[in-house]
Amino acid sequence: MTIRVLVADDQPLIRAGLVSLCNAAPGLTIVGDAADGGQAIALAASTTPDVILMDIRMPGLDGIVATRRILAGAPDPAPRVIVLTTFDLDEYVYAALAAGAAGFLLKDAPPARIISAIQTIAAGDILLAPQITHRLIEAYARHHRSPTPGDSRLSALTARETEVLRLIGTGAGNAEIAGGLALSEATVKTHVKRIMSKLRLSSRAQAVVAAYESGLVVPGRPAGR
Template sequence: MTIRVLVADDQPLIRAGLVSLCDAAPGLMIVGAAVDGDQAIALAASTAPDVILMDIRMPEVDGIVATRRILADSPDPAPKVLVLTTFDLDEYVYAALAAGAAGFLLKDTPPDRIIGAIQTIATGDILLAPQITRRLIEAYARHHRPRATERPELTALTARETEVLRLIGTGSSNAEIADGLLLSEATVKTHVKRIMGKLRLSSRAQAVVAAYESGLVVPGKPPGR
């Protein structure tokens, strides 16, 4: 299967480098290169990419707004948005994940890992590096007090689903959750699907955000039952 990739970055050198990298990779095909969020939105609508490499800081319309608009307007299956960032943009990354981005890459990620990340999220996996994702989200969450009222839908979750959501928030994979709760991986996948439906989430990354916002995961506190 050929993975259709759209690149959105306002820096010509980075944009050209990503285009060249993807063009040279077997199984990837560049369908467009956007210089800002507006163009990314237009190209996403006209080219139907599978994966979008999205910069955050762009003129006019930034990557967060562009991600939100693209995912809101795209027919199923919507493209997977992989945000490009640096460590000093913690709050922006959190906002991008909340907007529905599938995950993120650091801009100094080695080329082979960028290709691997594109292939990974194209198959439906969400977080490229859970440990880095947790670091970024925790840095943001420390300055934002969780409020249970932000997610009133949580009352619709069963006790088991709530526990699964908490473990998702710690960055645990389905296999790790299954091992910890003594369940089959297929059962965990069913719980995750139900959680996503009840909370109206579009990605596992959003489930991580929901776990932090609701207070199920407390930054700096070791995970425990």
């Protein structure tokens, strides 16, 4: 199956490089390229890409606003957004994940890493570079939120779903969750789907954010406590 990719970046050289890289990779095809968030929104609606490479900082509408608007208006299945940033500890990346982005990449990532990331995200897998992403979310949580384990959003979840969400927040994949809770992967997938529906989350990345914001995962606390 061909993965349809939309590139949004305000720097012409970077945008052209990403377009050339994707067009040269087997199984990938570029359906459009945008120089700002407004163009990205319009092209996403007209081309229905599978994956969007979204620069996080652009003039006019930035990548965060564009991501939020694209995902809010997208038909099912919605495109999966990978935000591009120059910094590995950029507070804007957290905002992009909260807006529904599936993950992020540093702009200096090697070509093979970018192609692999697109394929991974298109397949529905979890966050890219989890060690960086979790460090980012923890840093944000320490400075912007006091953990509140009684968060009312969790009241819609069963005890098992709450435990699954906590493990998602620690970075565990479905296989790890299944092993830890003595469940089948199919059962874990069902729990994850129900969590996403009940909490109105559009990506697994948002589930990680929700686990931190609700206090299920506390920065600096061992995962088992």
